Every structure is written in C-alpha cells, then in structure tokens.
Amino acid sequence: MxxxxxxxxxxxxxxxxxxxxxxxxxxxxxxxxxxxxxxxxxxxxxxxxxxxxxxxxxxxxxxxxxxxxxxxxxxxxxxxxxxxxxxxxxxxxxxxxxxxxxxxxxxxxxxxxxxxxxxxxxxxxxxxxxxxxxxxxxxxxxxxxxxxxxxxxxxxxxxxxxxxxxxxxxxxxxxxxxxxxxxxxxxxxxxxxxxxxxxxxxxxxxxxxxxxxxxxxxxxxxxxxxxxxxxxxxxNAMMNKTGYSNFEYVLKKGDSSLNPKEFEALANHESALVLDVRPQSEFIKSHIPNSIFIGLNGGFAPWVGALITDIKQPIILVAPEGKEVEAVTRLSRVGYDNTLGYLQGGIEAWVSSGRDIETLESISAETFANRVKSGGINILDVRKDGEYTASHLEDAQHFALDFINNNMNQIHKNKTYHIHCAGGYRSVIAASILKARGYNNLVDIAGGFGAIKKTDLPTTDFVCPSTL
CATH class of the missing domain: 3.60.15.10 (Ribonuclease Z/Hydroxyacylglutathione hydrolase-like)
Known part of the structure; x- marks a missing residue:
C-alpha cells in the first residue's frame, strides 16, 4: 500500500x-x-x-x-x-x-x-x-x-x-x-x-x-x-458540479506569446485585463498603465478569485520569463480559464516599443514614520479584520483587501493615501487596483506593518476583555 x-x-x-x-x-x-x-x-x-x-x-x-x-x-x-x-x-x-x-x-x-x-x-x-x-x-x-x-x-x-x-x-x-x-x-x-x-x-x-x-x-x-x-x-463549486473546459485547451490558449502591438490591441479592443504577476518590487519600478498586480510569489490564485469578480474575464499576462505556463495553470485552478496570452519579452519589450509605463511610489517604514510625525497624512490599512483588530496605527483607515471593490467609496481621489498591509504584497495589489480606478495619489509602505512596528510609531493593541 x-x-x-x-x-x-x-x-x-x-x-x-x-x-x-x-x-x-x-x-x-x-x-x-x-x-x-x-x-x-x-x-x-x-x-x-x-x-x-x-x-x-x-x-x-x-x-x-x-x-x-x-x-x-x-x-x-x-x-x-x-x-x-x-x-x-x-x-x-x-x-x-x-x-x-x-x-x-x-x-x-x-x-x-x-x-x-x-x-x-x-x-x-x-x-x-x-x-x-x-x-x-x-x-x-x-x-x-x-x-x-x-x-x-x-x-x-x-x-x-x-x-x-x-x-x-x-x-x-x-x-x-x-x-x-x-x-x-x-x-x-x-x-x-x-x-x-x-x-x-x-x-x-x-x-x-x-x-x-x-x-x-x-x-x-x-x-x-x-x-x-x-x-x-x-x-468554483458550480463548475465542479457542472463540468468545465478541458485543461489542455485552456493551457494552449493561454500559452500564446503576444508582441506589444497585439497585447495592446487585446487590452483596448477586447477589454482584456492586464494582469501583472511579477514580484511586487518589479511592478513598483515599472508597469503598464491600468494593469493589476497579483504576484505569483504570494497567495496568487485565492487573491485572483477574491478580486477579479468576472470569472470569464479575458486576461493577458505580464509574467517573468519562463513563468507564463505556471501563471495560466494557477489561474485555471480557480476557474479563470479565459487567459488569451502573455507579453512576449515582458515589460522590457513594452518599453522598447516606446509605449508608456507607470511607477508606484514606495517608501521605507522609517520615511513613513517621519511623514506621520509631520502630520496631515492619510493611512490606509488593507490587512484582514483580525489583523487590524490585533494591532494597528491609531489614525489608520481600514478596510480589508478582500473587499476593496466594495469599499472604494470610503476614500477620495483627490487625497494622497499611504497604504500598508502586513509585509508589502497586499498593499501593492491594493494600490494597483486603486490606480486602475483613477486613484493616482498612492504611496506604498515597503515591508508593511512588520516594518512599521520596528519604528517608534505608537500602535493600538487589542486587549482581551478577560484580562482587564
């Protein structure tokens, strides 16, 4: 046996x-x-x-x-x-x-x-x-x-x-x-x-x-x-009950290289979502305008499922070289079967073609702490509810990344927000989604709350009522 x-x-x-x-x-x-x-x-x-x-x-x-x-x-x-x-x-x-x-x-x-x-x-x-x-x-x-x-x-x-x-x-x-x-x-x-x-x-x-x-x-x-x-x-439960497209077909369709012109045409004329699955450090340095970041190096598939609301959404990928098939496979694991291809040559090919890129401001926890002490900044905490309850910055506004699509009306496009999660992965996801919706004044806190706790900024810690 x-x-x-x-x-x-x-x-x-x-x-x-x-x-x-x-x-x-x-x-x-x-x-x-x-x-x-x-x-x-x-x-x-x-x-x-x-x-x-x-x-x-x-x-x-x-x-x-x-x-x-x-x-x-x-x-x-x-x-x-x-x-x-x-x-x-x-x-x-x-x-x-x-x-x-x-x-x-x-x-x-x-x-x-x-x-x-x-x-x-x-x-x-x-x-x-x-x-x-x-x-x-x-x-x-x-x-x-x-x-x-x-x-x-x-x-x-x-x-x-x-x-x-x-x-x-x-x-x-x-x-x-x-x-x-x-x-x-x-x-x-x-x-x-x-x-x-x-x-x-x-x-x-x-x-x-x-x-x-x-x-x-x-x-x-x-x-x-x-x-x-x-x-x-x-x-996903319904797909498991009714059946689904053959995996080899899904993989073949998604494993299709696209030059920058073809890639741009799909984004503009087929309403394909540009999904950037590179490490967040690379997305921060340069990314295609209106692209969404969900990196393969984190909880990729569950975050795709939580945040991309249309499971039939056409998707085109910006992926690390050699990781294209992995990305298509992991998307299919949660039922996202409509990947149309990937950017051949990656972001370098996009830049070489003369097309625009954008960046995301990212600062250290120490720089962030100095800005907080200077006053007047807006802080957005996108960790889960339990994480926030356990410990958070006193003046932070909070809603979990899981439900960002339902909570954007809580923030304002004309204000600058400093965004953090626990370690830096989810905050970049949140920033990318907000940028794609027209929120352009965003600052990522590198290292997230883990790094913030090493500064001298005061935090509010949860105390169990039974200990009072």
Missing amino acids: KIEQLYTGCLAQGAYYIESEGEVAIIDPLRETQQYIDKAEANNAKIKYIFETHFHADFVSGHVDLAKNTGATIVFGPGASTEYDIHSAVDNEEFKIGKITIKVLHTPGHTLESSTYLLINENGKDHAIFSGDTLFLGDVGRPDLAIKSDLTKEDLAVMLFDSLRNKIMPLADDIIVYPAHGAGSACGKNLSKETVGVLGEQKKTNYALRADMTKAEFVKEVLDGIAAPPQYFAK
Whole structure:
C-alpha cells in the first residue's frame, strides 16, 4: 500500500494518491491531471477511482478531465448530482483498490454531499481517513457553502456536529487524518500548518471535537468569526458540479506569446485585463498603465478569485520569463480559464516599443514614520479584520483587501493615501487596483506593518476583555 499527499501551497490544498496491487485511487485531484497519470504509469498501475470529498468551492478539481483521460470512475458522496457521469455512493459503501478498501462515511455539514473516506488496510484494520473539509487539523469546515440549499448555515452546523460525533469521533485514536486543506485556506478559520495528523490528537486539541461540547455551543463556536466567503467560491463549486473546459485547451490558449502591438490591441479592443504577476518590487519600478498586480510569489490564485469578480474575464499576462505556463495553470485552478496570452519579452519589450509605463511610489517604514510625525497624512490599512483588530496605527483607515471593490467609496481621489498591509504584497495589489480606478495619489509602505512596528510609531493593541 502506498499513500502520497500531493500538497499545493498556493491553495493550501492536499490531493492524495493511493495505490495497492497495481490499482490507484486519487482523492480531490488538482486541475492539471497529467501528474497523476504519470505517477501511475511509472508504477505500472492504473487509476481505478477518483474520489471527491465534496463539491469544492475554493478550487476547480481535475476529476472530470482525469476520468476522461483514464476511464476511472468518479465517486461522490450520497446525494451528489452532476451534469457528467459519476457514481453517487451510499453511506458505508465500500470500494476495492487492490488489497485495500475505501469506505464511504457520509459526513454532511460543510456541504450536503460531504463525505469522509475511511481507508481499511490489507489486514482489515482502519488505517486513515481522508476527511475533506469535514475535519481539518485544528478546525472543521465552514457550514455556509452549500450550493442552492434551503438550509441555513445553522442547520448545516447541526449536521456537521452530528457527523463529527457519529462518524468521526468513534474511530480509533491511532487513525491518520489526511485533510483537504491546511493553514491559509478560507474553508476554515483556524487550520493548522501541519497537513497530516492523528485522530487522537485532534480529539484532545481541536475545539470542535470537545467531548463535553453541546450542540448549541458547537453551532455558536463554529460560526463565530467566519468572514463572508470569497466571491469565486460559489462559481468554483458550480463548475465542479457542472463540468468545465478541458485543461489542455485552456493551457494552449493561454500559452500564446503576444508582441506589444497585439497585447495592446487585446487590452483596448477586447477589454482584456492586464494582469501583472511579477514580484511586487518589479511592478513598483515599472508597469503598464491600468494593469493589476497579483504576484505569483504570494497567495496568487485565492487573491485572483477574491478580486477579479468576472470569472470569464479575458486576461493577458505580464509574467517573468519562463513563468507564463505556471501563471495560466494557477489561474485555471480557480476557474479563470479565459487567459488569451502573455507579453512576449515582458515589460522590457513594452518599453522598447516606446509605449508608456507607470511607477508606484514606495517608501521605507522609517520615511513613513517621519511623514506621520509631520502630520496631515492619510493611512490606509488593507490587512484582514483580525489583523487590524490585533494591532494597528491609531489614525489608520481600514478596510480589508478582500473587499476593496466594495469599499472604494470610503476614500477620495483627490487625497494622497499611504497604504500598508502586513509585509508589502497586499498593499501593492491594493494600490494597483486603486490606480486602475483613477486613484493616482498612492504611496506604498515597503515591508508593511512588520516594518512599521520596528519604528517608534505608537500602535493600538487589542486587549482581551478577560484580562482587564
């Protein structure tokens, strides 16, 4: 028996390759599926089943393409309905992969069809669970993402409580837990940085698995502090339910080089969004007017999904040389399949063609501190609500980058804003979006709040009421 976790940091997502006696099961595959086919072929094995723990909202799974390319059967939990062929399992149904068995445990709550897959080894012993978004390390899945459900998030939270106590907690403490996500995912609120654990440890440390917890307490705690889901979640979930364009087609279309004239024509006449995915330091120095920055070196795909509201938006790329295919791939992982190409030769080719560029003013935290002491400057903090609450500059205006499209009316185009996040990535994203909307008086704070805290500027720190 072989179990391999294939973890993707940008999405904080774990897919799984399981093999026994020449037969393979894949759980929650990514959009680019050739990696699984290659792995199976290298081991002289055949992919037999593709198990989906639920209709994912935070990424587009590769199950449809993988089934077409291998003949494997797609398995969803009870009640799943799709526009392509699947096997909708019943609770406790078992599937054989070589000498091992995978048993379906229907665990609704995160979504209605959510299921946990129990792996029983060749000796008949319960070995591991692939818990999807039902159980994370340190947390459980948010119960507010069901597609077109008449149930409330409170109703789903009750279901999740029952699923955890009736299906998961009775299992042995030594069972390995393989979740779908780790820290950084928006599918929960307190996920561990660890991506593999054991169930006994979760029973001791995971707040949602407290033995003395009442149903009412669970509902309150699991819903407390959940931010609104990113706008692309519902769209990705629907793509996973209805199907999507073939990945190889999407990649071929996006991996198309464009000279500056062709690139400009697409931006001007096809309303293509110019997406600059270079490091923020390069964007600051020079970028195409009205381009949006979301760098590959950060949480690229989730930020694309949160901020580009039209999932069918035509996109053209300014990318580091050799990173074009990676950018198209990572866009497709969250359903942005309409990339039309990239600027051949990058920003240097644009400059050489005589076309205009713009820059973004960026200053050190020390220079910023001196300006604050001189008085009269506007500060915009674009960190998440929890970060701001924990500690912030006293006179800073705040709204989270996640919801910048809804909050631009809070600032004024004729004022200058000094923008910061935690480390400098999100502030440049925010500045690029504001510049594209006509806010031209913007200053980025290099190093963000991490650098600001090293100056002598006073901050307001949150004090827990229980300590007062």
